[in-house]
Amino acid sequence: MKKIYVLDTNVLLHDPQAPLKFEDNVVVIPAVVLEEIDAKKRLQDEIGRNARQVSRMLDGLRERGRLHEGIPLDQGGVLKVELNHRSFIRLKARFGEMTSDNRMLAVALNYHLEEQESDSPRPVIVVSKDVLVRVKADVLGLPAQDYLSDRTVSPDAFYTGYSQVYVHPGVIDAFYTDRSLAVSELGKTVYPNEFVILRDETGTSKSALVKVSTDGTRLEPLRLAGDPVWGITARNAQQRMALELLLSDDIPLVTLTGRAGTGKTLLALAAALHKVEDERRYKKLLIARPIVPMGKDIGYLPGEKDEKLRPWMQPIYDNLEYLFDAKKSGDLDKILMGLGSIQVEALTYIRGRSIPGQYIIIDEAQNLSRHEVKTIVTRVGEGSKIVLIGDPEQIDHPYLDSVSNGLTLIVEKFKSESISGHVTLEKGERSKLAQLAAERL
Structure with missing residues (x-):
């Protein structure tokens, strides 16, 4: 089922190409978001550059049709700039002052209420990098999520550059004898220049600190890190x-x-x-x-x-x-x-x-x-x-x-x-x- 994503300003300032990354769904940019983008476009930093890039992207899409009516995107989705989506009286009763965040949430809430009246309602999801905006959306009964397209990996899967591998003690002895060992002896995938701590699987204190070669085919001893460097020794x-x-x-x-x-x-x-x-x-x-x-x-x-x-x-x-x-x-x-x-x-x-x-x-x-x-x-x-x-x-x-x-x-x-x-x-x-x-x- 297709979804409706309502984007917060911080998503566009973080990634100007964000509207193009929601596959074949409907992406809504509230008018208040355009106002905030406009206020940032003169900044001489990364935020200002992204604001200007968003402006140029929207200007280019105008050639395909009217933004407030919806512009078809190459990936099959639709981009729409929402000018004034009904009243925000319902939201004002809950949060009082109509700040920019609340006005954006009002657009999402009214879309949600409209969809609930249709025969096949589509989910309306608020996308924001602001935690409190997502909390407010939850209070209003709206699904909300962080912008996930730019995430490289989950925090528990960060690459550390080294791993521990338990091997037969004979493998460790062979490494110390030959000063080299085939990566295939590890039985696991490693990357070039990754470090490996070999430990005895029988539980003794025998171990070896090795490095995967640049071509990723063999394990080598560390060559450069033993002596002090400008008075600094590895601890x-x-x-x-x-x-x-x-x-x-x-x-x-x-x-x-x-x-x-x-x-x-x-x-x-x-x-x-x-x-x-x-x-x-x-x-x-x-x-x-x-x-x-x-x-x-x-x-x-x-x-x-x-x-x-x-x-x-x-x-x-x-x-x-x-x-x-x-x-x-x-x-x-x-x-x-x-x-x-x-x-x-x-x-x-x-x-x-x-x-x-x-x-x-x-x-x-x-x-x-x-x-x-x-x-x-x-x-x-x-x-x-x-x-x-x-x-x-x-x-x-x-x-x-x-x-x-x-x-x-x-x-x-x-x-x-x-x-x-x-x-x-x-x-x-x-x-x-x-x-x-x-x-x-």
Whole structure:
């Protein structure tokens, strides 16, 4: 049975192509949603870009007919802009003030009531990324759901980059003897550059930490993660895995996820400094992060570009101070000025750039949208390596969540590629307090 989907503004601002992704059903865009889209179109950010893209899409569809009467879509569905769907007196009696959200819900409610009077009523479903809008819809007796088309995977199926496999102890002995093992010995599917912890199925403490080769055919020992890197030593198995990927020249795309305090940024910076300053493998280290505040924005910042960026980039500078052992105020600035090979940037102006021969670290990548992460990774030039770091559970972006952000997308889309590697760090190493807070709060 065909359904009627009523879209909230945040769905369109999150994915401008959303109206085209509901198969052969009817998609309704209330007039109040158009008003909110219009209010966003002048913004010079991702939301403004998406608002303008929605406007262009609707303008293109006008060539097929009148939007308020319904436009047939290529996939068999119908798109309709609802101008004034009856009165919203029923809803006003329940929620009082007619806000934009309530006006959108009134459209859905009136559609629902109309359908109930027909011989074969169609389900009317509210689609919104706003939890409270979905709660209000439920109060009104309307089915409501989050926008699901952009979800890469359910949270319990996230790719961690490693797995444990219980094998016969002879298999572990054979690996230590030959320093190699065929993937077929595992009896399970693994991805290129994935890590595997081999454990004795008989219950002894015998084990081995191995890595799937780039071509995905054999298991290899870890080669690069044993010695300290810029004074940093791996404190657990996942950190060893991370350093192995960060130091490998044949893996140009690395993603690291994990809760606060697991060492993601520090490990990436240490490996990058080793590659740039010690080995001279890359000519420059570029560190960037999205400008998305946690909590209320503090507004405009005084000074030149570097001075404006300093508060946003302070977590990066904190880690650099630790690595360079800079104890006095101003020491780090002098060190960075003397080196000249470390560049700390915002992601605002990355569009149109080509970045060859550099080690690139993108911190807080969980706050990137799918479009933004595509824009960033496509900037990577020949001979560069890019590392994306973040915690999908700490989203500050208003239109993203743990399963729809750019970092999660790139982990899932690239997990089977030979040029990429991923590790989820689990154990906090910042301090006992930080680890306990990450677990309990």
